[in-house]
Amino acid sequence: MSETITIRVLRYDPDKDAEPRFDDFIVPYRDEWVVLDALAYIKEVLDPSLAYRGSCHMAVCGSCGMMINRQPKLACHSFIRDYRGQLVTVEPLDHFPIERDLIVDQDGFIEKLSSLYPYLVTEHDKPLSEGPNLQTPAQLAAFRPFTQCINCLLCYAACPQVAINEAFSGPAALAIAHRYNRDSRDSGEELRSEITDSHHGVWDCTFVGACSEVCPKNVDPAAAIQRTKISASFRWLKARLLPGGTP
Amino acid sequence: MTRRPYVRPLHPHWWLRDRRQFLYIVREGTSVFVGLYSAILMDGLIRLAQGREAWETYLAALSSPLGVTVQVICLAFAAFHAVTWFGVTPKAMPPLLVKGEPIPARTIIRGHFILWAVLSLAVLLVLGG
Numbered sequence: 001m002s003e004t005i006t007i008r009v010l011r012y013d014p015d016k017d018a019e020p021r022f023d024d025f026i027v028p029y030r031d032e033w034v035v036l037d038a039l040a041y042i043k044e045v046l047d048p049s050l051a052y053r054g055s056c057h058m059a060v061c062g063s064c065g066m067m068i069n070r071q072p073k074l075a076c077h078s079f080i081r082d083y084r085g086q087l088v089t090v091e092p093l094d095h096f097p098i099e100r101d102l103i104v105d106q107d108g109f110i111e112k113l114s115s116l117y118p119y120l121v122t123e124h125d126k127p128l129s130e131g132p133n134l135q136t137p138a139q140l141a142a143f144r145p146f147t148q149c150i151n152c153l154l155c156y157a158a159c160p161q162v163a164i165n166e167a168f169s170g171p172a173a174l175a176i177a178h179r180y181n182r183d184s185r186d187s188g189e190e191l192r193s194e195i196t197d198s199h200h201g202v203w204d205c206t207f208v209g210a211c212s213e214v215c216p217k218n219v220d221p222a223a224a225i226q227r228t229k230i231s232a233s234f235r236w237l238k239a240r241l242l243p244g245g246t247p
Numbered sequence: 248m249t250r251r252p253y254v255r256p257l258h259p260h261w262w263l264r265d266r267r268q269f270l271y272i273v274r275e276g277t278s279v280f281v282g283l284y285s286a287i288l289m290d291g292l293i294r295l296a297q298g299r300e301a302w303e304t305y306l307a308a309l310s311s312p313l314g315v316t317v318q319v320i321c322l323a324f325a326a327f328h329a330v331t332w333f334g335v336t337p338k339a340m341p342p343l344l345v346k347g348e349p350i351p352a353r354t355i356i357r358g359h360f361i362l363w364a365v366l367s368l369a370v371l372l373v374l375g376g
Contacts, residue, residue, distance in 0.1 A: 014251035070264065097252030105252040138347055160268060163257045208271045209335055223338035230341070 003029040005080055007038050009050065010091040012098045020098060022089075023047070029080065035090060036064050036075040039102070052102040059216050062150030065157070066102050067091040072157035072214045093157040109153060112169045115195055116177040121188025139184040146179035146224055148217040155211035155221050161204050168204035169195060171211035171221035178224035181231070189231075197232035205229075274331045280324035287317075333359040 004026045012020035025042045036054045043050045054064040057076045064075040069089050080088065096104035126133070155171035156162045162170050169177075177196050181189040195201050205225045212222040262268040287309075294305035308314050336359060337352035344350075 012253050014249050014253070017253075020253060020255070094255075097254045099250070099252050138344070141349075142342075158267075160261065160271070163261070206275070207335060207339075208268070209338070210267050210271070212338070213267065220338065222335070226335075226339040227341055230339075 005029045005038070005083065006087050007035075007042065008087055008089045009039075009042070009102065010089075010098075011050075011101050012092075013049075014100060029084070031079075031081050033080050034076050035066075035068055035073075035078045035080060035088065038080055038088070039075060039090070050102075051100040060150060062152035065093050065152040065154045067094055067157060072154035074152060074154070074216050077216055093153055095157055095159070095163045096153070104153075106153065108166070109151075109156065109170065109173065113151075113173040113176060116169065116173055116192050117188045118173075118176045118180065120180060120183065120186050121191060122185065123187050133185045135184055142184070143179050143182035146175050146182070146219055149176055149179070149219045149221075150217055152216065154214045154216065155219075158208075158210035158214040160208060160210075161206055165200065165204050167200040169201050171205075171225065172219075174202060174205075174228060175219055175221035175224040178228050181228070193232065193235055196228050197235060202228045202232055270331075274328065277324040277328040277331075280321045281328055284318070284321040284325060287321075329363065333363075 005028075007025045007027055008022050009025060010020050011017070011023050025038075025046050027038045027041045027046070030037070034057075036057060039050065039052050039054070043052070052064070052066070052075070054075060055061040056063070059074050059077045062074075065072060066075055067073075067090070068075065068078050069083065069086070070091075072093060075090070090102065092098045092102045092104045096106065096108070099105045149172055151172060153172065155175075159168075159171055161168050174196060177192045180186045181192060181196075197203075202225050205222075207222060207226060209222045212220045215221065258264060262272040291302075291305055291309075294301040309318070333356050337355045340355070342349040343355070
């Protein structure tokens with residue numbers, strides 16, 4: 001018999017199961033397979049009821065985030081050859097309610113992200129006749145790394161504060177807020193500060209740093225949050241020290 | 248089909264299950280010793296204000312085997328605490344640009360270690376002299 005590898009998958013069917021359980025699947029071992037390929041094999045050959053998300057297969061869409069051997073990873077970015085000879089345990093992302101099998105409920109994240117105005121906020125509509133908004137390379141460099149977020153939510157699964165404080169805005173949402181705050185075309189920092197500067201904004205972060213370590217796109221949410229803490233502190237001081245400030 | 252999302256409870260030993268989380272809790276835990284040493288220093292100030300006799304007693308307590316042990320433990324934990332924070336400093340500060348290029352994180356961390364060594368040496372020289 002050719003080489004195989006065992007994939008242990010957390011299963012949860014809201015229609016039947018009171019709580020999740022593990023199912024083991026023996027799949028063929030292929031050097032070039034990633035965990036997402038193994039899951040596709042399970043669904044196509046062994047158990048069509050398996051539910052998981054995945055799309056681009058190239059770490060761009062951010063759909064296939066899951067816990068692989070207890071680490072938050074993209075299933076399309078995790079080669080099974082790195083787990084050769086081991087049991088591969090696949091679970092839905094930590095710190096999210098499980099919808100079914102490997103699919104989590106992302107509603108909480110979407111609400112947090114939406115509340116942070118995750119788009120360019122401009123004071124005035126600029127007519128087309130005025131031409132494009134030009135930026136210098138330095139202005140672009142100020143926010144570009146933070147544009148790489150693919151909303152895969154690995155950072156939420158890595159963050160213990162997300163687990164402890166349900167209301168915490170969390171790493172990706174705050175990194176995206178920082179991305180727009182640092183964009184020279186944007187003027188929405190004041191609007192976002194109502195949430196970023198609040199207790200459940202950046203101040204719930206205790207700088208664990210795990211978010212940046214697990215990010216498959218090197219976004220560095222930890223840096224975004226710490227830098228927002230500095231801006232938030234200046235805003236706090238300014239509101240109290242300068243005349244006309246509103247403490 | 249029912250929608251009944253299942254919320255998994257946080258594992259009671261979550262910070263022991265992952266090396267990264269364990270190191271984070273250790274880093275946070277070391278701050279207790281940093282706080283303890285700050286309290287010892289504050290106590291020194293109070294004793295100094297109380298007069299010569301109180302100050303001498305304080306110094307004697309610091310030089311006792313127990314006092315030395317506590318200080319060595321505090322020093323070890325404070326050093327660990329400082330090193331972990333040096334490691335994350337580049338993330339906490341806005342990017343420093345030199346000729347349009349950000350200074351690499353490694354250089355910033357190295358700068359902290361050098362400054363630490365220089366200041367420690369200066370303190371030792373002042374005390375020694």
